[in-house]
Amino acid sequence: MLSRKELFKDTLKKAAHAWKRTVELHLTEEEANLLRLYIDQPGYVDLHWVMFVPAIKGQGTEEQQKKWLTMAYKFQIIGTYAQTELGHGSNVQGLETTATFDPSTDEFIMHSPTLTSSKWWPGGLGKTSTHAVVYARLITEGKDYGIHGFIMQLRSLDDHSPLPGITIGDIGGKFGSGAYNSMDNGVMRLDHVRIPRDQMLMRLAQVTREGKYVHSDVPKQLLYGTMVYVRQTIVADASRALSRAVCIAVRYGAIRKQFGSKAGGPETQVLNYKTQQSRLFPFLASAYAFRFVGQWLKWLYTDVTQKLESKDFSTLPEAHACTAGLKSVTTSATADAIEECQKLCGGHGYLNSSGLPELFAVNLPACTYEGDNVVLLLQVARFLMKTVSQVASGKQPVGTTAYMGNIQHLMQCKSVVNTVEDWLNPAAIKEVFEARALRMAVNCAQNISKAPSQEEGFEAAVAHVQLIIVTKFIEKLQEDILGHGVKEQLQKLCGIYALHLIHKHLGDFLSTGCVTARQGSLANERLGKLYAQVRPNAVALVDAFDYTDHYLGSALGRYDGDVYSALYKEAWKDPLNETVVPDGYQEHLRPLLKQQLKLSRL
Numbered sequence: 001m002l003s004r005k006e007l008f009k010d011t012l013k014k015a016a017h018a019w020k021r022t023v024e025l026h027l028t029e030e031e032a033n034l035l036r037l038y039i040d041q042p043g044y045v046d047l048h049w050v051m052f053v054p055a056i057k058g059q060g061t062e063e064q065q066k067k068w069l070t071m072a073y074k075f076q077i078i079g080t081y082a083q084t085e086l087g088h089g090s091n092v093q094g095l096e097t098t099a100t101f102d103p104s105t106d107e108f109i110m111h112s113p114t115l116t117s118s119k120w121w122p123g124g125l126g127k128t129s130t131h132a133v134v135y136a137r138l139i140t141e142g143k144d145y146g147i148h149g150f151i152m153q154l155r156s157l158d159d160h161s162p163l164p165g166i167t168i169g170d171i172g173g174k175f176g177s178g179a180y181n182s183m184d185n186g187v188m189r190l191d192h193v194r195i196p197r198d199q200m201l202m203r204l205a206q207v208t209r210e211g212k213y214v215h216s217d218v219p220k221q222l223l224y225g226t227m228v229y230v231r232q233t234i235v236a237d238a239s240r241a242l243s244r245a246v247c248i249a250v251r252y253g254a255i256r257k258q259f260g261s262k263a264g265g266p267e268t269q270v271l272n273y274k275t276q277q278s279r280l281f282p283f284l285a286s287a288y289a290f291r292f293v294g295q296w297l298k299w300l301y302t303d304v305t306q307k308l309e310s311k312d313f314s315t316l317p318e319a320h321a322c323t324a325g326l327k328s329v330t331t332s333a334t335a336d337a338i339e340e341c342q343k344l345c346g347g348h349g350y351l352n353s354s355g356l357p358e359l360f361a362v363n364l365p366a367c368t369y370e371g372d373n374v375v376l377l378l379q380v381a382r383f384l385m386k387t388v389s390q391v392a393s394g395k396q397p398v399g400t401t402a403y404m405g406n407i408q409h410l411m412q413c414k415s416v417v418n419t420v421e422d423w424l425n426p427a428a429i430k431e432v433f434e435a436r437a438l439r440m441a442v443n444c445a446q447n448i449s450k451a452p453s454q455e456e457g458f459e460a461a462v463a464h465v466q467l468i469i470v471t472k473f474i475e476k477l478q479e480d481i482l483g484h485g486v487k488e489q490l491q492k493l494c495g496i497y498a499l500h501l502i503h504k505h506l507g508d509f510l511s512t513g514c515v516t517a518r519q520g521s522l523a524n525e526r527l528g529k530l531y532a533q534v535r536p537n538a539v540a541l542v543d544a545f546d547y548t549d550h551y552l553g554s555a556l557g558r559y560d561g562d563v564y565s566a567l568y569k570e571a572w573k574d575p576l577n578e579t580v581v582p583d584g585y586q587e588h589l590r591p592l593l594k595q596q597l598k599l600s601r602l
């Protein structure tokens with residue numbers, strides 16, 4: 001119910017209070033991150049911690065890190081990540097902002113040469129940030145060396161006014177009533193703003209005092225390292241958002257009753273309808289699947305970071321493909337699922353008090369930020385095409401593409417599934433996913449060799465990423481899992497996750513000859529049985545996410561199931577209900593009604 005201005009101020013207040021508590025309680029970095037997570041309102045601090053600090057860590061020299069991170073860690077400065085421009089987002093190489101070195105003063109001149117080069121979108125830029133890592137084309141000795149990162153001070157640390165040459169503001173209201181409206185995504189134009197040479201982030205490349213451009217021995221793709229880091233964290237965010245929506249829809253489905261009353265008895269819980277189960281339980285399974293793959297991705301990221309520190313860059317392409325692909329598939333699936341959960345809750349799901357509209361609005365842009373999901377999947381496709389060509393020339397693939405080394409078998413194998421029960425076998429499931437992904441990648445490589453196109457391979461990329469998710473779920477189940485019967489429940493969810501994908505993408509599985517139509521229909525039969533088996537534990541499986549009512553923020557998803565009184569109470573809180581007769585009655589309603597009454601008496 002807050003206006004944009006009030007909402008923004010509320011975010012400032014919460015962030016300041018959270019920081020105060022962080023200091024008072026000596027919270028660790030991890031604890032402080034959790035506190036931010038549970039505040040659950042996008043704000044400038046997200047950009048400061050999730051992008052500004054990591055960008056300096058990844059791209060700054062030790063000296064630069066010491067200087068800037070010391071201030072950033074104490075919140076003496078507030079930073080953002082200013083990459084996207086009004087005319088350029090996905091294509092980072094197309095950015096127009098310039099950083100021209102002036103050897104006479106040992107400074108860079110930061111400039112926005114056109115309207116389209118205005119920085120546009122950076123979170124916290126509009127009203128809050130005092131500093132930013134700004135991405136700009138480095139020009140020295142008359143040559144354009146492409147995009148590099150620069151630390152810029154944007155606002156005075158005394159009175160917060162923009163520094164000379166900097167025009168800065170908010171880009172305006174966004175989707176939904178809350179969601180990203182709490183964030184001051186900003187616009188910024190630079191008019192020949194001078195910064196010292198040592199504010200270029202110099203781990204990847206340096207400009208000497210004389211203006212010489214010098215490469216470091218690290219790959220230039222490390223410039224994109226911050227995005228890799230954030231994409232990895234977004235997979236965990238997607239899993240959390242999806243599990244919240246599913247928790248609301250499952251709990252409400254157990255309370256809501258419609259039809260099916262026998263002899264005057266109670267109606268049927270909607271969760272007992274097979275159609276409800278077949279729409280909802282794949283989301284429940286996906287929430288668990290995304291959580292496990294998110295945990296694995298965190299491990300992969302830590303591993304690649306350790307390798308980078310010892311100058312081993314070999315796993316960087318895989319880390320890029322996995323983070324890009326998983327960010328894309330999990331956020332798209334999550335946005336679609338939250339929308340569907342609204343429908344699964346019927347009309348009440350459309351009320352703000354269900355919590356679902358806000359959840360949808362806040363998670364929808366994850367399909368776009370940190371890389372548009374289609375653009376990112378095309379990056380995965382590019383990686384797959386390279387791997388296929390390496391396999392063809394005899395190189396053994398490793399990591400998530402190791403299965404491609406089994407090309408002889410996977411290109412011609414037939415699924416072993418013969419009965420409904422055979423679809424319980426994880427090895428049989430994995431084999432059809434591997435065969436589908438490989439055959440689609442090889443088909444795509446063949447198409448490209450006939451007619452090269454940047455846009456080929458989108459579907460092959462989706463198939464590869466889904467294989468990763470299925471594989472990591474299966475691998476998780478090979479670990480010890482505590483709790484009586486928990487593993488059995490997770491096995492059922494793993495089956496649902498994999499088989500619902502076979503159902504959804506049956507065209508791919510059939511056209512690549514990985515399964516027959518009969519096997520496809522056996523998979524559907526198995527799926528129906530799994531839904532029925534999961535039903536008795538569905539509520540426990542969402543209770544296991546352990547969300548408080550406060551965090552869930554939903555009248556429908558309440559732990560105690562007292563849905564109707566909660567909806568009723570929430571309705572009375574609406575400002576429209578502050579008066580019995582609404583504002584506007586005297587000016588607009590009364591004259592209209594009176595006039596109609598007069599006319600009818602004529």
Ligand SMILES: CC/C=C\C/C=C\C/C=C\C/C=C\C=C\C(=O)SCCNC(=O)CCNC(=O)[C@H](O)C(C)(C)COP(=O)(O)OP(=O)(O)OC[C@H]1O[C@@H](n2cnc3c(N)ncnc32)[C@H](O)[C@@H]1OP(=O)(O)O
Binds near residue numbers: 046081123222371
């Ligand atoms: C309540 C809220 C709480 C918390 C929120 C928490 C998290 C959310 C946080 C923030 C959300 C809010 C903020 C969002 C911020 C942003 O959006 S920042 C801007 C993000 N922008 C993008 O992601 C742009 C996407 N574009 C690109 O990444 C690149 O342009 C590209 C599409 C990858 C293309 O790159 P390029 O032009 O260089 O072209 P290629 O020829 O395709 O690539 C060259 C080679 O480099 C390899 N590559 C590309 N990227 C990477 C990488 N990241 N790492 C490693 N390697 C990379 C590519 O594969 C090529 O390799 P080759 O094939 O071997 O040649």
Ligand SMILES: Cc1cc2nc3c(=O)[nH]c(=O)nc-3n(C[C@H](O)[C@H](O)[C@H](O)COP(=O)(O)OP(=O)(O)OC[C@H]3O[C@@H](n4cnc5c(N)ncnc54)[C@H](O)[C@@H]3O)c2cc1C
Binds near residue numbers: 120368
């Ligand atoms: C809430 C939010 C917060 C953000 N925060 C920040 C921030 O803090 N800092 C920052 O720098 N940026 C930020 N951004 C910007 C964000 O990173 C970009 O919006 C994103 O990278 C997508 O770029 P774009 O908007 O230029 O989309 P476009 O690339 O213009 O995409 C438009 C359409 O074109 C399609 N398309 C584009 N290229 C191709 C292609 N090669 N092949 C096929 N289809 C293609 C896309 O799929 C999409 O459908 C934020 C954005 C949002 C929504």
